[in-house]
Amino acid sequence: MHVTREDVPGSGPAHAPARxxxxxxxxxxxxxxxxAAVTFAYRAGSADASVGISIAWIVTGLALGLVVLACRPHxxxxxxxxxxxxxxxxATRWRxxxxxxxxxxxxxxITAAALGVELWPLLFDALFSHGPGSPSGDRNIFExxxxxxxxxxxQVAFISGAGRITVRREPPPPWKLGLSIxxxxxxxxxxVWGTLAACLQLTDRIDPASGRAGxxxxxxxxxxxxxxxxxxxxxxxGVGWLLARGVSRETxxxxxxxxxxxxxxxxxxxxxxxxLVTRDRTKDCPCASGSWVALICSGPLLLWAIxxxxxxxxxxxxxxxxxxxxxxxxxxxxxSHRAKARQ
Amino acid sequence: MLALLLVYVSVDQTYSFLRRTGTLQASxxxxxxxxxxxxxxxxxxxxxxxxxxxxxEHGCPGFTFFESSSAGAxxxxxxxxxxxxxxxxxxxxxxxxxxxxxxxxxxxxxTRELHLPLAADAGxxxxxxxxxxxxxxxxxxxxxxxxxxxSDLTPWVIGPVIVGLLALxxxxxxxxxxxEEHAVEEPWLLVDEGxxxxxxxxxxxxxxxxxxxxxxxxxxxxxxxxxxxxDGSLTTALTDVTLLAVAAAVLLCGGWLGVTVTSxxxxxxxxxxxxxxxxxxxxx
Numbered sequence: 080m081h082v083t084r085e086d087v088p089g090s091g092p093a094h095a096p097a098r099x100x101x102x103x104x105x106x107x108x109x110x111x112x113x114x115a116a117v118t119f120a121y122r123a124g125s126a127d128a129s130v131g132i133s134i135a136w137i138v139t140g141l142a143l144g145l146v147v148l149a150c151r152p153h154x155x156x157x158x159x160x161x162x163x164x165x166x167x168x169x170a171t172r173w174r175x176x177x178x179x180x181x182x183x184x185x186x187x188x189i190t191a192a193a194l195g196v197e198l199w200p201l202l203f204d205a206l207f208s209h210g211p212g213s214p215s216g217d218r219n220i221f222e223x224x225x226x227x228x229x230x231x232x233x234q235v236a237f238i239s240g241a242g243r244i245t246v247r248r249e250p251p252p253p254w255k256l257g258l259s260i261x262x263x264x265x266x267x268x269x270x271v272w273g274t275l276a277a278c279l280q281l282t283d284r285i286d287p288a289s290g291r292a293g294x295x296x297x298x299x300x301x302x303x304x305x306x307x308x309x310x311x312x313x314x315x316x317g318v319g320w321l322l323a324r325g326v327s328r329e330t331x332x333x334x335x336x337x338x339x340x341x342x343x344x345x346x347x348x349x350x351x352x353x354x355l356v357t358r359d360r361t362k363d364c365p366c367a368s369g370s371w372v373a374l375i376c377s378g379p380l381l382l383w384a385i386x387x388x389x390x391x392x393x394x395x396x397x398x399x400x401x402x403x404x405x406x407x408x409x410x411x412x413x414x415s416h417r418a419k420a421r422q
Numbered sequence: 423m424l425a426l427l428l429v430y431v432s433v434d435q436t437y438s439f440l441r442r443t444g445t446l447q448a449s450x451x452x453x454x455x456x457x458x459x460x461x462x463x464x465x466x467x468x469x470x471x472x473x474x475x476x477x478x479e480h481g482c483p484g485f486t487f488f489e490s491s492s493a494g495a496x497x498x499x500x501x502x503x504x505x506x507x508x509x510x511x512x513x514x515x516x517x518x519x520x521x522x523x524x525x526x527x528x529x530x531x532x533t534r535e536l537h538l539p540l541a542a543d544a545g546x547x548x549x550x551x552x553x554x555x556x557x558x559x560x561x562x563x564x565x566x567x568x569x570x571x572x573s574d575l576t577p578w579v580i581g582p583v584i585v586g587l588l589a590l591x592x593x594x595x596x597x598x599x600x601x602e603e604h605a606v607e608e609p610w611l612l613v614d615e616g617x618x619x620x621x622x623x624x625x626x627x628x629x630x631x632x633x634x635x636x637x638x639x640x641x642x643x644x645x646x647x648x649x650x651x652x653d654g655s656l657t658t659a660l661t662d663v664t665l666l667a668v669a670a671a672v673l674l675c676g677g678w679l680g681v682t683v684t685s686x687x688x689x690x691x692x693x694x695x696x697x698x699x700x701x702x703x704x705x706x
Contacts, residue, residue: 163689281650288497352640352647356439356440356651357651359448
């Protein structure tokens with residue numbers, strides 16, 4: 080099998096123009112998603128005063144997404160040189176990383192059970208926030224099983240896109256990655272929305288009782304949270320599409336998962352200190368806190384992003400071995416050198 | 423090593439914010455109850471120009487998240503002459519807890535916990551004024567940098583300093599990486615091919631270099647949140663956006679530097695290994 084340089088995840092820029100002549104399927108899919116988002120946000124944000132602002136957020140997200148697509152018709156350059164050694168080092172240890180990931184998921188589940196967390200993804204609430212006053216004893220087994228199943232299904236959907244993984248010599252049309260791009264946009268849109276909520280909480284502009292001009296992003300009759308989420312989703316849909324232009328499927332997935340991982344990590348880095356400092360103000364109802372919402376979003380997002388990342392590292396290592404048969408021998412030699420040194 | 427020491431100071435400061443937030447909130451809720459029960463007015467609170475009362479709902483602890491209960495509360499908003507404005511809820515989950523002497527007793531307990539001077543005839547407002555001053559205007563001595571500053575400003579100083587230190591480390595690492603021999607004669611724990619404990623320590627050290635800027639930059643958000651919490655609505659929207667942009671820039675620059683320094687150190691370790699292997703092959 081012939082594997083080109085473009086098949087390496089996150090490798091250099093896509094110089095070749097995209098080879099799909101018909102773009103109308105992309106336009107139809109994008110337009111349908113936009114219509115669905117607008118309808119959903121309109122129905123969710125039913126308060127009269129917030130409808131105009133909701134539409135403004137959605138239109139802004141859509142416009143920015145289209146601008147991004149229009150500005151870079153041949154995709155983007157993505158130079159992974161500065162972190163190339165780190166990626167290569169991680170790729171050679173994909174088995175250890177997969178094992179560590181399994182241990183993390185196990186520990187997450189055990190800790191959630193030990194702390195009496197009602198819903199599996201809400202572990203960070205029990206760890207870092209005030210959480211429920213006392214464990215209710217209700218394990219919500221079916222809800223938790225459904226959530227875990229959904230978690231895995233989303234990972235598989237992201238990796239597989241609109242079909243099975245194949246090594247292509249030419250870039251696939253982005254609409255073949257439609258499902259991956261949709262999942263990517265949901266994940267990073269949620270991370271951005273959560274970070275915005277945490278920043279609003281930080282500046283005390285999320286609670287109308289503060290008397291400060293702000294954005295009502297959480298619950299309440301005037302909330303425009305759903306519209307902001309829809310706007311973020313539309314914008315990142317455009318960005319995801321851009322990241323997938325003119326590169327192989329695995330390069331596109333690698334770029335997207337890197338963005339999701341960094342986005343959720345930044346969300347966590349912002350939300351945790353803000354939540355720790357401000358949690359006394361919202362101890363009666365943590366759900367009224369933007370940092371609390373951001374924190375409980377960031378944990379599952381980080382956990383979710385690690386899975387596809389390890390799979391893509393494995394694929395990267397596998398392709399390196401195909402490209403350079405001496406690579407596997409060198410890795411084995413280094414391992415035997417270390418074993419000798421230990422003796 | 424200096425970068426890691428500074429990160430420790432940042433984490434210590436954030437921990438201090440956590441403790442002080444809890445204490446400040448407890449004292450504000452106590453004085454809010456005193457305002458409702460004993461009629462403490464604006465003239466008794468330091469710098470206060472107005473006290474506004476609003477009806478509100480407040481949740482009661484001891485219930486699960488999905489079965490939360492709420493009690494009627496009086497939301498007290500205190501405006502000060504310097505623009506600071508804070509709010510707290512006066513609420514009682516059980517009616518028998520409405521004791522006029524309770525707020526003063528709570529404030530006396532907090533005063534003792536903070537080791538503040540406690541006058542026998544001090545009223546609830548006097549105690550609160552002392553606690554509020556101690557909590558919001560405290561200064562700390564930054565030993566590694568050798569000066570004293572307001573505690574919530576330390577992460578704003580330490581974050582950019584760590585970014586600068588990482589830029590220096592990256593510059594040095596890349597210079598060595600570009601060198602043909604990669605300074606293989608020099609012992610360097612982080613990039614030497616050690617075994618056992620040496621290898622573990624080197625790995626932990628590299629990981630801490632990668633995480634250091636994230637921790638120190640996250641502390642900036644904690645410090646910012648603390649200042650907003652303590653002062654209330656003192657800042658304008660433009661100031662908030664500017665400060666958030668600066669904090670985000672420090673976070674992203676520091677994060678990128680941390681990752682690239684780690685990558686360069688790994689590259690240097692590999693390069694030095696190749697030099698050693700080449701020399702050994704030449705001898706053989």
